[in-house]
Amino acid sequence: MKGRDIQIHAVQQPESATIPVSQAQRNQWVRLHERNMFAVKSALLRGDTSVTLFNCKRLSSRSWNFFALANQEIDELQIEAYPLVPRPVRDPDPNGDLTSDARKDIESRIWYGLKFKFVKVLAKGGQGYVSLWDIGFDDGSTRKVVIKKALGPSFEPEKEVEFHLRYNHAEHTTQVVNLRQEALAIQEEMLKKDPSCRPRFRRGDIWDAERMGCAVFEYAPYRDVWKYMQAIVPGKKEFPNQVLWGIMECYALGLATVSYTPTFETGSTFEQEYRRAQELDKVEDLLDHAETAWYSTHDIHLDLEALNVLMGEDPSHEYQPVFKLHDLGAFSECMRAQWRTTNEAKIWDLRHYPKDHAVTPEQISKEWDDLPIRLPPKDARRQFCGDNFEKGTKCAGRFGTWTNVFLIARVMESMITRQIMRYPFRPAPHKKADGSEGPQTYGWTLQEQQYAWVDPELRDLICMCLYENPGDRPSPLAILRAINKWKDSGHHDPTELVEWWKDVRGPRPVAHHEPKAPNANFNATQQGVIDQMGVLALYSVGQPRPRNQPPAVIQPAQPAVGWRAPNQLQLQGPVQRTQGGANPRQVPPTRPQQPERPANPHVPAKVATTRNKNKRPVNIQVQSKKRPSAAIESGEAMDIEREEAAYRFSVDPGNFAVPIVPSAQVQNNAQPGGPSGKSIMSIRRATQHPARRIRFEDPLKPSKKFKVHKNLLSPKIQKMVRRPGAKKSEALYALVRGVTSHMPATIQNLMSRVTEVEARLDIGAVPIYAYLK
Incomplete structure (x- = not known):
């Protein structure tokens, strides 16, 4: 028929x-x-x-x-679905008329504090067109914006931005961009830093979007849901449940901010309150308080559909894009205000819907056919208005927040089923996952076996949002409560979210990564690079300090009577041996305290003081700074990036070696505690960098350099590599003691740093110079 x-x-x-x-x-x-x-x-x-x-x-x-x-x-039955093959993108401006209009009216003019650069036309509608722009400011910064420009007198810019401004600073609605205000704010910041920079400000006309017949919005880089669904259908068949729950949470937050944000103080939004409650682990308390103390404005947006839900970025969304409600203009009403002054004609006028797939039962219910007409305003408000469904109609004309719930659930259903619209559009009983039967729902398609891969709780939630009677649908707060309950069940996995959305956002790191302990075949430096620990690699990979216990403080040692060159065992600190033949464990050495002595006019103040205890910024290339030379001429150059030896030896050849490698790496030919044999064994490093050299300058002797062996130990043959002879080492220490005896503070600072680095190696930490570039 x-x-x-x-x-x-x-x-x-x-x-x-x-x-x-x-x-x-x-x-x-x-x-x-x-x-x-x-x-x-x-x-x-x-x-x-x-x-x-x-x-x-x-x-x-x-x-x-x-x-x-x-x-x-x-x-x-007829089904309108997303295409299986992406359709070719049609040019919204084939003749270039819209481009010419944008360049002529906006780009060709000079604006005060602003520089407009046209990018392209995004879309064209009945009342205007939308174009993408790059905006330049006086400080050199730029940002992308979307400008909706009128093509005729029927376009009202103030009407286009009215409802967007009601949700100012909200995360889940597209924000209006005030370019003039941003330009003035940037100029004020520039004047604070440099009062003489005013001549560099761009001169020209004052930008007035309303006078230009324009509405300026933020740019959503990932397009709308409709285009996204067209793009992913050929490659990905099913959304993971983690992704669906994340999208549903975004939609619920968008509905909640539309419902409650207009009642908050300026600058505050529902999302901000919700994020704060999440940080304090008091989401349930917030939802309970909102249900009893907050009231909804019942703003409705009858054009909520896949084309008007945009995908963008927000700092609060670590693992997925943010979904933003858009185009809140011509088909929007504040029903709480309408309930006080409306009449029959206004209620019937809300039956207009722009698209078939954005229709609600409140607009097409058969209940309309049996309603009387020509009612006085008071009787009309009694029949259609309010949130009490015990009086008046059950469905027809009962517009409110529940209307937005139905429309956004239609978008959610279409993302799961790939079905945009079904003809005829009829409800069916809701068969819940627990076997019970609920009211009539328009989401009955989700109950079919082909969608059994979707979590039963999520299917029931969407079906409830698509109930025929508005009084049966859950509120945005009830939806958030259901989502929070699912999160508390332990099924939430951010890793799966990041993996799915990397096609849209690109690869993203997953927070809260737990680093692994170093393997037996790698030292801490190699394992840190392998695990990509970043800043975590700079700290010990051993047992963490208990949360409620303060960190241990190393007390400084008492100053010595006279300065003398410490031997290697003194630099390493006392050694403790464990039971069962385990490797010796070293106690972190104490730092020597500076002895008091008369000030030397030849030594700068920076050299005579202790080193700065402030930590360097992590993941930043460390640059060496030139220290005061104090009239020291050239001497031997010491390479601080050579390979660390498996055994450290003292100056005295009779001292025993102290192993610093795990027991699995120590072979029979190098027993712990055995004689040194005047040889060293090096460890393969995970990273190789050009060597940095520190030069001691000697004004009394000519320049002479000693060669430092850089040969690495082969893991196959395990041969020993010869080190410099004892005479060269003794000559170096004699040089330090004899020539620089007037600088004991500097030498002690250097030795303290060496001792501290070696102590960090002994406890399994990573030396900071492993990250020098």
Whole structure:
């Protein structure tokens, strides 16, 4: 049966002209022609075979041309779905007229503090077009914005931004960009830093978006949900449940901020309160408080569909893009305000819907056909207004926050089923996961076996959001409560979210990564590079310090009577041997305290003081700074990036070696505690960097350099590498003691740093110079 063949039941009503009332009162009534048009359009969507019209027995052929379903079979199932193959992108400006208009009216002009650079036309509508721009400011910074520009006098910029400004600073609605205000703020910051920079400010006309017939919005880099669904259908068949729950949470937060943010103080949003409650682990308390103490403005947006849900970035969303509600203009109303002043004509006018797949039961319910018309304003408000469903209609005309819940759930359902719209659009009983049966729902498709891969709790939640009667649908707070309950169950896994969205956002690191302990075949430096620990590699990989215990403080040693060169064992500190033949464990050495002595006019103050205890910034290339030379000439150069030896030896050849490698790496030819044999064994490093050299300058002797062996130990042959002879080492220490005896503080600082680095190596930490570049 085609739509134009639908049976019409005519009901006779008196003409409005024959009723003795004023013209102002007649204007508050719905017109019979509009009422019949709504009735036929809704009946075709529902797939009805008959419709009730007032004072009309048949429709003319011209009237049928206004109905898209007039020539379709209305009683057969038809599904409109996302295409399996991406369709070619159509150029919204094939002739270049819109580009010319944008360049002529905006880009070609000079603006005060702003420089507009046209990028491209994004879309074209009936009232205007949308274009992408790069905006440059006086400080050299830039940002991308989207400008919606009028093509005719019917476009009202203030109406386009009115509801967006109601949710200012919200994360889940697109924000209006005030370019003039941003330009002035940047200039003020520049003047604070440099009062003489005013001549560098760009001169020109003052930007006024409203006067230019424009609305400026933030740019969402990942397009809208419609285009995203068209792009992913060929490659990815099913969303992971982790991703679906994350999207649903975004939608619920968007609904909540639309409902409650207009009642908050300026600058505060529902999302901010919710994030704060999450940090304090008091989400349930916040939701309980909101249900009893907060009130909703019941803002409705009847054009919420996949094309008007954008995907962007927000700092609060670590693992996925943020989904933002957009185009909150022509089809938006604040119902709480309307409930106090509305009349019958305004309520019936809300039955207009821009697209079939963005229709709600409140607009097409069969309940409309049985309602009386020409009601006084007070009776009309009693029938359609308020959030008490015990009086008035059950579905028809009951617009409120629950209307947004239905529309956003339709978008969520389409992302799972890939179905945009089904004809006829009818509800069916809700068969819950626990076996019980709920009210009539438009989400009955999710109950089919082919969608069993979706979590049953999520399917039930979406079906409840798609209930036919608004009073049965959950509120945004109830949706957030269900999502928070799922998170508390332990199923939330950020790793899966990051993996799915990397095609859109690119690879992202997952926070809260737990580093692994070094393996037996790697030292701490190598394992840190392998695990990509970053800043974590700079700290010990051993047992962590308990949270409630203060860190251990190393007490400084008492100053010595006279300075003497400490031997290697003194630099390493005392050695403790464990039971069972385990490797010796070293106690971190104490730092020597500076002895008091008369000030030397030849030594700068920086050299005579202790080293700075402040930590260097991590992951930043360390640059060597030139220290005061104190009239010291050239001497031997010492390489501080050579390979660390497996055994450290003292200056005295008779001392024993102290192993610093795990027992698995110590072979039989090098026993712990055995004689040194005047040889060293090096360890393969995980990273190789050019050597840095520190030069001691000697004013009394000519320059002479000693070669330092750089040969690495082969893991296959385990040969020993010769080190410099004892005479060279003794000569070096004699040089230090003899020539620089007037600088004991400097030498002690250097020895303290060497001792500290060696102590960090002994406890399994990573030396900071392993990250020098």
